[in-house]
Amino acid sequence: MRWTLTEDQDLFRDAFRGWLERFASTEAVRGWLGSGDPAPFERRFVEEGWFSVGSQDGGLLELALAAEQLGRAAAPSSAWLASVLAAPVLPPGPAEACLTGGEFAVLAVSAGKPVDAPGPVVAEGGALSGTVPLVLGADRAARFVVPAGGRLYLVEAAAVSLTRRALLDRTRSVADVVLDGARGTELPVDARAELSRIALRAAVLVAADSLGAAERMLELAVEYSKQRQQFGVPIGSFQAVKHAAATMLVTVESARSLVYYAAAAVEQEHEDFVLHAAAAKAQVCAEAVRAADSALTMHGAIGYTWEHDLQLFYKRAKLNDRLFGTPAVWNERLASELPLLPAA
Structure with missing residues (x-):
């Protein structure tokens, strides 16, 4: 079977590829990886409106087209992938800040397992405790969506501590997220x-x-x-x-x-x-x-x-x-x- 995209989807894919070719060449990518700081790319990604395209204006197919082009460019993508996964469960304000304001939200789940695998965090009296290993984009996060006790909680990054981990693929980043009695806001969703x-x-x-x-x-x-x-x-x-x-x-x-x-x-x-x-x-x-x-x-x-x-x-x-x-x-x-x- 051969899948045919709509004209708008073709235009989006080609436009995004062109943008990445101009602003995320492999020489630029090596520079960001060498410095260990993809923030210049992330800022431009957000400011020029590409970060939220698909997540706001389209569906999963548009997001897949964006992911395909990010992979083709080897562009730093931890913040983007973590954000588009977390955004659907966020309240309107944090969702807007995540997708258009650069205040990235990250799911506090291990990147080595499916997202819905059981997690290590426990909730006792409104306090969250536990260590989640290898969280994708944790070092880029302003907020975390934390699964615990069959519920989801929104936790500010200031309430957790991180232990960064090195990856062979330096275009992505992970860190262990440590919650020690952190307070979070329960999200009104079916976790x-x-x-x-x-x-x-x-x-x-x-x-x-x-x-x-x-x-x-x-x-x-x-x-x-x-x-x-x-x-x-x-x-x-x-x-x-x-x-x-x-x-x-x-x-x-x-x-x-x-x-x-x-x-x-x-x-x-x-x-x-x-x-x-x-x-x-x-x-x-x-x-x-x-x-x-x-x-x-x-x-x-x-x-x-x-x-x-x-x-x-x-x-x-x-x-x-x-x-x-x-x-x-x-x-x-x-x-x-x-x-x-x-x-x-």
Whole structure:
């Protein structure tokens, strides 16, 4: 199946890609990663209105298009992804501040598990206690949405302490969030239902990010295969290299249809939307890792050096594979949603 975007969606995707090419080139990305401070990009992202596009004016498919382009650019995206996941459960004021004012809100859940996995925080007498490991974008947060005791609480960043953790993929950031009797405001939502919905949205958006990274790695690999020579000819003339590139192309095109359809299914709550989201996260992220390995093989050792662009996307795909649940975890969820059939 090939998914066709509307004219407006095509225009949004192309415009956002152009904006990222101008203001988030790989040279600029390396500068932000070298300084350890993506704030210049985040400020421009918010001030020029891109940060809230999709989350306010569209649906999950528009957000997936944005995630795809962020992955393609290897742009710093922790604040954006954390914010668009948290925004639907926020009151109007904090939601507006999160999406248009740069006061990012972050879900205090472990980035290594699905969003709706049981968390470690307990609520006693209105006080929240516990340590949530590896929270995506925690260092960028002004507020946290904290699951505890079957409820969601809004907690100011000043009420928690952070322990930053280093990632191999420096385009994203995580930190352990420590709550020691922190006070929060209970949010008037069905926490279980909202976390389940956010988990599926996270699965689709991470898969979309992997799609963008895989597409860019394919382009880099093909371009390099025309330049690198062995035995006096470009390696792109070798049958094995052609096969590797063709396999990567199939990965990208099939992933695109899967991600777009999953985004629409989750947004519209199609009867099988859980299956589509789980399949997108499990299959697209796993295939992007295989594409990353193929691209690195085609480049040789130069592909992993800091000076070469490929390393940015290679590391991005590797982290996406585990972000908010591994393919194995999502394959288990996929299997649990399928009806049991009698043995033949």
